[in-house]
Amino acid sequence: MTDRAIELTLTLNGTERTADVDPRMLLVEALRESFGVTGPKVGCATGDCGACTVSADGAIVKSCLTLAAAAQGAHVTTIEGLGADGALTDLQQAFWDEYAFQCGFCLSGMLFAAQDLLDRNPHPTDAEIRTAISGNLCRCTGYDNIVSAVRRCSAG
Numbered sequence: 232m233t234d235r236a237i238e239l240t241l242t243l244n245g246t247e248r249t250a251d252v253d254p255r256m257l258l259v260e261a262l263r264e265s266f267g268v269t270g271p272k273v274g275c276a277t278g279d280c281g282a283c284t285v286s287a288d289g290a291i292v293k294s295c296l297t298l299a300a301a302a303q304g305a306h307v308t309t310i311e312g313l314g315a316d317g318a319l320t321d322l323q324q325a326f327w328d329e330y331a332f333q334c335g336f337c338l339s340g341m342l343f344a345a346q347d348l349l350d351r352n353p354h355p356t357d358a359e360i361r362t363a364i365s366g367n368l369c370r371c372t373g374y375d376n377i378v379s380a381v382r383r384c385s386a387g
């Protein structure tokens with residue numbers, strides 16, 4: 232931490248939180264190291280894998296490409312904030328039922344990308360699902376089970 236630390240206040244998973252952060256800190260670093268929220272992972276730190284994905288003011292954000300300071304005043308949701316009162320969302324339950332994750336490193340990005348698709352397009356084709364999750368890398372599942380989980384949540 233430099234002596235130029237800034238006070239960062241954001242609404243994190245529904246609760247207003249404040250921490251002193253280095254102005255050069257990335258959002259994923261601030262979430263993990265200053266706020267103790269470890270769902271977002273650092274896979275590549277270059278924007279390619281999606282493991283660090285969060286929602287900021289409703290937009291999907293790769294938090295390894297975002298300065299923490301840019302989230303000043305934002306409503307940030309991480310994977311920890313997806314379900315209400317510890318309950319799984321329908322999409323999380325579908326991932327569980329379809330064995331759509333193993334190590335879970337990709338899970339934040341997959342869930343945010345898939346939910347964003349379902350919110351925009353409740354009846355996605357498999358091709359649309361694959362396009363929607365294409366910014367997220369999974370080294371474990373081979374992707375088919377992830378597509379099945381998202382299809383399970385399709386309203387069609």
Ligand code: FES
Nearest residue numbers: 274275276281295
């Ligand atoms: S760690 Fe951010 S996209 Fe890979």
Ligand code: FES
Nearest residue numbers: 333337369370371
């Ligand atoms: S479940 Fe391991 S990277 Fe996707």
